[in-house]
Amino acid sequence: MDNVIELENVSKTYRIYQRGWDQLKEIMTGRTYAHLTYALHPLNLNIHHGQVVGLVGKNGAGKSTLLKLVARTLTPDLGGHCRVHGRVAALLELGGGFHPEMTGRENVYLSGAVMGLTLQQIDELYDEIVAFAGIADDMERPVKTYSSGMFVRLAFAVATCIEPDILIVDEALSVGDGAFARKSFDRIMHFRESAKTILFCSHSLYQMEKICDTVLWLDHGQVKAQGDPNHVLTEYAEFLNHDSNSRTSLLSPAKINTSSDSDIESTEETLSIPTELKGTARLTQIVAHSGAQSGTALQLHSGESELTVTIEFIYDPTLATPTVGVAVMRRDGLLIASATTHNDDVLIPHHNTGKGKINLLFPRLLLLKGNYQLDVYLGCEKALHAYDQALSAIQLEVVQHGVEQGIVAMPHRWQLTAQDHLLSL
The missing domain is CATH 3.40.50.300 (P-loop containing nucleotide triphosphate hydrolases)
Structure with missing residues (x-):
């Protein structure tokens, strides 16, 4: 070339x-x-x-x-x-x-x-x-x-x-x-x-x-x-x-409604899109649920608690439906894990209302004790351009019964060899 x-x-x-x-x-x-x-x-x-x-x-x-x-x-x-x-x-x-x-x-x-x-x-x-x-x-x-x-x-x-x-x-x-x-x-x-x-x-x-x-x-x-x-x-x-002051993101933090007081449901009526929303999209509500707990700050048990994050957004319906991404961060800024609808081949249905909603489920929380937060991103259909983001949208305090050390509990099992079993007899 x-x-x-x-x-x-x-x-x-x-x-x-x-x-x-x-x-x-x-x-x-x-x-x-x-x-x-x-x-x-x-x-x-x-x-x-x-x-x-x-x-x-x-x-x-x-x-x-x-x-x-x-x-x-x-x-x-x-x-x-x-x-x-x-x-x-x-x-x-x-x-x-x-x-x-x-x-x-x-x-x-x-x-x-x-x-x-x-x-x-x-x-x-x-x-x-x-x-x-x-x-x-x-x-x-x-x-x-x-x-x-x-x-x-x-x-x-x-x-x-x-x-x-x-x-x-x-x-x-x-x-x-x-x-x-x-x-x-x-x-x-x-x-x-x-x-x-x-x-x-x-x-x-x-x-x-x-x-x-x-x-x-x-x-x-x-x-x-x-x-x-x-x-x-x-x-x-x-x-x-290694630098606690370093933090990478997609764009400037967004101000959104993270309360659980409202539940936005799609209707068949065409939504009147505000002028500032034309050609773009924004997050409207982010709420976490676990058992009887609901809100933006939860206490969870490692290896036991289930976690559901409900993400709602609004977008210009002339655009393709946005994608959603969530990053699990340790309080000091270390990225633990992430998930995006685009990478997981999940297509959010397109509605002429310009409203969207999706849940992210963690069936059994594998995080070990510590303080964590969830960052939420709203991106274009190719998950390249970020329309909006909410850093530290959800705060998680994780407690545990055992003394395991680290960040996550990796699924595992112990196994004795046949020779070890005979020696113990």
């Missing part, structure tokens, strides 16, 4: 001066007064046409620096060579090149020119950009008067309405809120299905594993691991588990 991105001994170092006049003293005396900070150590990397490459690493690992080098908004240190073949669309700092005093229309033409488009090409794309952003009535206003949502919509539309050969995404596979988040995610997935090369970083290991062909793990500017997503992400997850 042809390489579209070739990095040869690419690195990035910053010279930091403690005092403003240290740089002048350095010039005058020839002595070094700078402290060198290595944002990215020498790196060699080849990315093939149509390959989807993910970047993982904690904040400050060098992910954004690498993406900016490929996007050519940064230049590598001397001796490094960064070759990029094809048109690049970079979703790094959306709207970073917008001039606040200029109108939306003027900024479209300014950004298009910066991307290397001709005036004629921008003219041909202008209507598509405005239609995708959905702010036609505001294009003659200065962007400084835009809301943050309008700003993001226009910036994303400008960056992606060109047909790039290489798409670079920093941190988020979808931007904006509600329906636009789904629309932006669909556009990025369209690039993937069109065999465009994609290079992105994300804190969602789930999305990484489902989307990427290969993953690069950076730590303090150096490559810790590179290769098969399953192998690299397993190592990275184990690394994160």
Whole structure:
């Protein structure tokens, strides 16, 4: 396969001066007064046409620096060579090149020119950009008067309405809120299905594993691991588990009703979908049940208690029915187990009411003593884009009779050999 991105001994170092006049003293005396900070150590990397490459690493690992080098908004240190073949669309700092005093229309033409488009090409794309952003009535206003949502919509539309050969995404596979988040995610997935090369970083290991062909793990500017997503992400997850402050998720926490006072039932009447719900979905209620207990905080007995989690949601009925996922977390953030309707091939029936409900059952709780919580996710029909989430939706305190140690009680049995049985006689 042809390489579209070739990095040869690419690195990035910053010279930091403690005092403003240290740089002048350095010039005058020839002595070094700078402290060198290595944002990215020498790196060699080849990315093939149509390959989807993910970047993982904690904040400050060098992910954004690498993406900016490929996007050519940064230049590598001397001796490094960064070759990029094809048109690049970079979703790094959306709207970073917008001039606040200029109108939306003027900024479209300014950004298009910066991307290397001709005036004629921008003219041909202008209507598509405005239609995708959905702010036609505001294009003659200065962007400084835009809301943050309008700003993001226009910036994303400008960056992606060109047909790039290489798409670079920093941190988020979808931007904006509600329906636009789904629309932006669909556009990025369209690039993937069109065999465009994609290079992105994300804190969602789930999305990484489902989307990427290969993953690069950076730590303090150096490559810790590179290769098969399953192998690299397993190592990275184990690394994160040693850091109690690390937590990966799909999107920002959602505020939902977790009380058990209401029971939403589907009817045959078509639901009037609120404007903010069009093109998206949200969780409405999450309740746990075990015996006589019901609510969002339960005490359970290891190996004895049954647990049922009832999850209700509402969605735009013009969309495919969403998928539901549940993650069992230890209180310190360690992921214990997970389950999704998509992975288990469970199809939630589609209703023209736009309401959905499903129960997740644990027939016999295998968790050992400790405090746990359930995170609930509402995703698209492919379980890639997250419409909504509720972190720590259910709190569980597990007690036990025995002294078994660990996290889960694994089903097992002891067996004596025939020889051992004879010796005991």
